[in-house]
Amino acid sequence: MCAVKAPPSYGYAFVTAHRFLPSGPLTGRIRVPGDKSISHRALMFGALAVGRSRISGLLEGEDVLATAAALRAMGATIERTGEDWVVDGVGVGGLLQPEQALDMGNSGTSTRLLMGLIASHGITAAFTGDASLSKRPMGRVIDPLSTMGASFTPSPGGTLPLIMEGMQPAVPIAYRLPVASAQVKSAVLLAGLNTPGITTVIEPVPTRDHTERMLGGFGAKLEVEEKDGERVIRIHGPADLNPCDIVVPGDPSSAAFFAVAASIVPGSDLVIENVGLNPTRDGVFRVLAQMGANIEKLDERDVGGEPVADLRVRHAKLRGIEVDPAIAPSMIDEFPVLFIAAALADGTTETTGLEELRVKESDRLSAMAEALKLAGANVEETDDGLGIEGTAGQPLPGGSPIATHLDHRIAMSMAIAGLVSRDGVEIDSIEPIATSFPNFTALLNEAAK
Incomplete structure (x- = not known):
């Protein structure tokens, strides 16, 4: 009230x-x-690092907690300790097969970024969500991740519930975003973390860059340049991420x-x-x-x-x-x-x-x-x-x-x-x-x- x-x-x-x-x-x-965007990414990158990351100021909303629950289901240890959150990661390539469907609640960010993570791992995952999330299109993420080798069985219209199978090793691609979307960009870059070679994303219109900033902080080899009026981001895989202390x-x-x-x-x-x-x-x-x-x-x-x-x-x-x-x-x-x-x-x-x-x-x-x-x-x-x-x-x-x-x-x-x-x-x-x-x-x- x-x-x-x-x-x-x-x-x-x-x-x-x-x-x-x-x-x-x-x-x-x-x-x-x-910040919700940073909170999602801090949990994900901490889960892919080798060692312990500590996050202060994490948003404890339902969307971010859905990300934490999904990462736990794939092997990461994530716990609240006092005012901070502690993440013990499994390393890039170390995600485990979840035993149950990953319930994303209302979080489109959780869904699309986790699809990117899983795309280059040799595991199968089912994604579900609430009534609102189940109406939102996933095709814009499915398209580039399919090109990298992942396969998808979505509901009619390309929505949740869906089942995806990752591909290991995945295929590096150069992908020009058809729409300005930080979620699509991030999904491709996250798939590139465990993909041999260089995965490239081309942004005709710049979008929020938390993924690039944080990946660099965790030790990924990442290059960003402006070329012919477009933003070009290249990530080298497979990557080794170092644990970090993050202030959100x-x-x-x-x-x-x-x-x-x-x-x-x-x-x-x-x-x-x-x-x-x-x-x-x-x-x-x-x-x-x-x-x-x-x-x-x-x-x-x-x-x-x-x-x-x-x-x-x-x-x-x-x-x-x-x-x-x-x-x-x-x-x-x-x-x-x-x-x-x-x-x-x-x-x-x-x-x-x-x-x-x-x-x-x-x-x-x-x-x-x-x-x-x-x-x-x-x-x-x-x-x-x-x-x-x-x-x-x-x-x-x-x-x-x-x-x-x-x-x-x-x-x-x-x-x-x-x-x-x-x-x-x-x-x-x-x-x-x-x-x-x-x-x-x-x-x-x-x-x-």
């Missing part, structure tokens, strides 16, 4: 389990959970919800500590700044090879803009909450080039268009984006019930919309939030008290 306190002008003093009501200013200092910075995707909230709730002055600002992930903060947001970087530093800072965010009058589609890969998961900022801005915000949002946990374009309209926003949906006419800072009317489609980012985005509504916003479920941000409502209460 989110017991967000309302200012006297609104007159609300209670919330129901799924209703988020108008909020007073967000103030003080908060710390969001560890705060997740910029999680921080984005509070950055938007503090920007649009009058009187807010909030510091979000320890936010990862990898340039392939910080697009949402750059776009908010273009809209007039007041975001100040404090104590900029490097943590485990990743740029990090504390962000001070103060309320500001936002203006509608035309968002450059080239920035989409660096903020693809943050567009749902950016749409909330757009709904409160002065003028119209136009977004294009967002076809990728239609194959996430839900069709996020349609889901957010429907949700925003129910909350009283003026929204036009196109094939590849949304056009949103803002209220110039006036509260949204609010509405209920709003369908989350089992999508954690829809749920959290509409919770933020509730903070700047007249009557509150009710969502059909807060359960999906646990996949990536278990203490989301608790932090909202802390910031808005």
